[in-house]
Amino acid sequence: MIPAYVIKQELQAVKEKLFVSDRVSQVRDIFLFSCFTGLAYADVKKLNRSEISIGIDGEQWVYTARQKTDTPSRIPLLPIALEIMKRYEHHPQCVNKGRLLPVLSNQKMNAYLKEIADLLTPMSVF
Template identity: 70%
Template sequence: MFSIERLNQVRDIFLFSCYTGLAYVDAKKLKRSEIEKGIDGKLWIHTYRQKTDSLSRIPLLPTALSIIQKYEHHPQCIADDLLLPVISNQKMNAYLKEIAEVCGIDELLTFHIARHTFATTVTLNNGVSIETVAKMMRHSSIKTTQIYAKVLDHKISDDMEVLRGKLSIT
């Protein structure tokens, strides 16, 4: 928790994108009406990506859902029928830089890192198939998703352990 409210808001919106994979422009335009019950009876985002004008359907993970609930009564969200009070990309990235400094993060922190985090850390490294990730992110080709898919050694180790179990004769 930061003592400066604008940093808390930027952190929340960044984390929302980490758990949904939405690009900045898509998070900014996301309407309340674009949250619907999905095939599983749980809440999903149903929105058209601005870049590709293709329908993106993303199940809401608990962290993303709690962020939505936090801003449910925010004046900007109510006035503009938006899900989140997203500021300009330039300010968002400037404040993310400030957050990185406060937290001792030496890497350049930009909003696009959230989308990358969704693809790698949140989904692929937790066993979600690359095809599912590509579909949620609305990549037209698996090759685009593979750019995000730097597989970590622990994931390789886990996958091979499963294979060892299947191949061993007991």
């Protein structure tokens, strides 16, 4: 059975892997942002820049309503999430649409995530 969770070492391997394709690197970044915020694909895809605000602690937080449940969420942004946001602040798709990240379609994201998994998984010898 394949576990439905990612362990710390796997996240670190994904984070540190250098990819030749900018598109695959972009998908990796969005995956990591999702992991470090706890937001689902649909929530990250719809996330606008206007939903990032300074919290009472003086740090940046996500203030959004979850897509599936319309439940308000308040999520502190960890350093890795902030780093990813900064990386895409001038990306044309983000600037033109007011989005936080340049998220691809779910189908494309899944295809590239599978490619990332294949690149990180050592080949089995039978």
